[in-house]
Amino acid sequence: MQIVHLIEKNIGTNMKKIIKYFPLVIIAAFTALIGGCNQVAEPSLYQIEDKGATPSIASILPDKEALAGVSEVTINGSNFASAADDNYVYFGTSRAAVLQASPTKLVVRAPARIANNLDTKVAVKGVENFSNIVKYNLLEAVGVYYAFSKGIDVPMTVTTDKNENVYVYLNNKGVKKITTDGKISDFAPKGAESFYFDMKFGPNNILYGTRNLRAVFQQAEGQAPSTYATFPTGIAIVTLDFDENKNMWAAGSGGSFFSITPARVATAFAIDFDISSLRVFNGYLYVAGKKVGEEAVYRYKINSATSLGNREKYFDIGAAYGLGKVNVGAITFAADGEMIIGTNQTNAFISVNTAGAASVLYTGLVSPSVRSVAWGTKKNMFYVRDFSESISTGLLPVNFLMRIDMQKLSAPYFGIQ
Numbered sequence: 001m002q003i004v005h006l007i008e009k010n011i012g013t014n015m016k017k018i019i020k021y022f023p024l025v026i027i028a029a030f031t032a033l034i035g036g037c038n039q040v041a042e043p044s045l046y047q048i049e050d051k052g053a054t055p056s057i058a059s060i061l062p063d064k065e066a067l068a069g070v071s072e073v074t075i076n077g078s079n080f081a082s083a084a085d086d087n088y089v090y091f092g093t094s095r096a097a098v099l100q101a102s103p104t105k106l107v108v109r110a111p112a113r114i115a116n117n118l119d120t121k122v123a124v125k126g127v128e129n130f131s132n133i134v135k136y137n138l139l140e141a142v143g144v145y146y147a148f149s150k151g152i153d154v155p156m157t158v159t160t161d162k163n164e165n166v167y168v169y170l171n172n173k174g175v176k177k178i179t180t181d182g183k184i185s186d187f188a189p190k191g192a193e194s195f196y197f198d199m200k201f202g203p204n205n206i207l208y209g210t211r212n213l214r215a216v217f218q219q220a221e222g223q224a225p226s227t228y229a230t231f232p233t234g235i236a237i238v239t240l241d242f243d244e245n246k247n248m249w250a251a252g253s254g255g256s257f258f259s260i261t262p263a264r265v266a267t268a269f270a271i272d273f274d275i276s277s278l279r280v281f282n283g284y285l286y287v288a289g290k291k292v293g294e295e296a297v298y299r300y301k302i303n304s305a306t307s308l309g310n311r312e313k314y315f316d317i318g319a320a321y322g323l324g325k326v327n328v329g330a331i332t333f334a335a336d337g338e339m340i341i342g343t344n345q346t347n348a349f350i351s352v353n354t355a356g357a358a359s360v361l362y363t364g365l366v367s368p369s370v371r372s373v374a375w376g377t378k379k380n381m382f383y384v385r386d387f388s389e390s391i392s393t394g395l396l397p398v399n400f401l402m403r404i405d406m407q408k409l410s411a412p413y414f415g416i417q
Helices: 002-036 317-321
Strands: 056-061 065-067 072-078 087-091 094-102 105-109 115-124 134-139 142-146 155-160 166-170 174-178 184-188 198-202 206-210 215-219 226-230 236-242 248-253 256-260 266-270 274-281 284-291 294-304 312-316 328-333 339-343 349-352 358-360 370-375 380-385 388-391 394-397 400-405
Touching: 056 115, 056 134, 072 115, 087 105, 142 166, 155 198, 155 380, 155 400, 166 198, 198 236, 206 236, 206 248, 215 236, 226 256, 236 274, 274 328, 284 328, 294 317, 312 317, 312 339, 339 370
Parallel strands: 065 134, 155 370, 328 370
Antiparallel strands: 056 072, 072 105, 087 094, 087 115, 094 105, 115 134, 142 400, 155 166, 166 174, 174 184, 198 206, 206 215, 215 226, 236 248, 248 256, 248 274, 256 266, 274 284, 284 294, 294 312, 328 339, 339 349, 349 358, 370 380, 380 400, 388 394
16 A cells, blocks of 8 residues: 555656646747748658640641641640650540640641541640640542442543543543542543543643554544544554643654644654653653663753753652662642652652652552543642452452542643643
């Protein structure tokens, strides 16, 4: 009992001390807390970072529309990331590849999605909100223009008139007319020919064609073809065009090409190569030529129907792609001087700029081989693709009439002006 009494006595004494000094303990703790508030806190793993300003789109170029999978599109605005990979650009649900980036401008490749009124918006890494939405159209760059019956109606040659109607020679079935609203009708019946290698409209809406023979043929609407001009034995004409004075230029193989005036007076010009295609542009006659050891596009200054300047090598196909590698089906020109060469290459169209530099036109979208090309009065270029599909009984011709949206105008075809 005495021990218990001593414990109780000591507890009571200590409690009195605690109660006595408790206010001092509270003051000391509060002082330490206040002092601690003046110190810099260590970063927390859960600290919320500054998300940055929301990106904003001010304008998109080209305005309103571009070619799906082809066009470079420039987005002007603000609050974009300087690093290309930190920007996310969407056309609808399709993400575009960002090629260049700055805080105020993004350059992207349009995604390969064909649709109208797509919600175009930008997100930036680490920023919570998307930009404002701009409606945008992505157009088909390359596609089938007219679906002929597979293996039955085989388009061989194409041309256009001044109203953008398209004319196709179907193998062994004559010339068909396709209007701009997609309606097809007979334009002219076939004659002895199976098809034309090349055809162009000339004055008075007369169609002129070549058959790899020593002649050029003419054909009015609804009529069978007749001979327009004949050439010496050994000549085979495969291609033609008109100059601004309505002189026809015709070429192929046999050692000469020719001019033919509206009065049907022909003049021969000697050459040492074969020509697969020709085109008149900006006062020059351009020809795709091939001989042993050399393949090129040459040009001649047109002085008159009877006089040409010296031959110039305009683009050396053999040097650029290797001899024997490229078969040229057609050449044509844009109004700005870009030359387009239709070939048998995997990417079938070669673009040559005015400085002579070559590149692929619409990579991955144009498959071989290009047989015939016609660029209308608008921005559409039409071509016949020469292709055969393997089936159990052999090869089935499935040539297509195709359309390319060139996003620019053609150089003039003087025969239809």
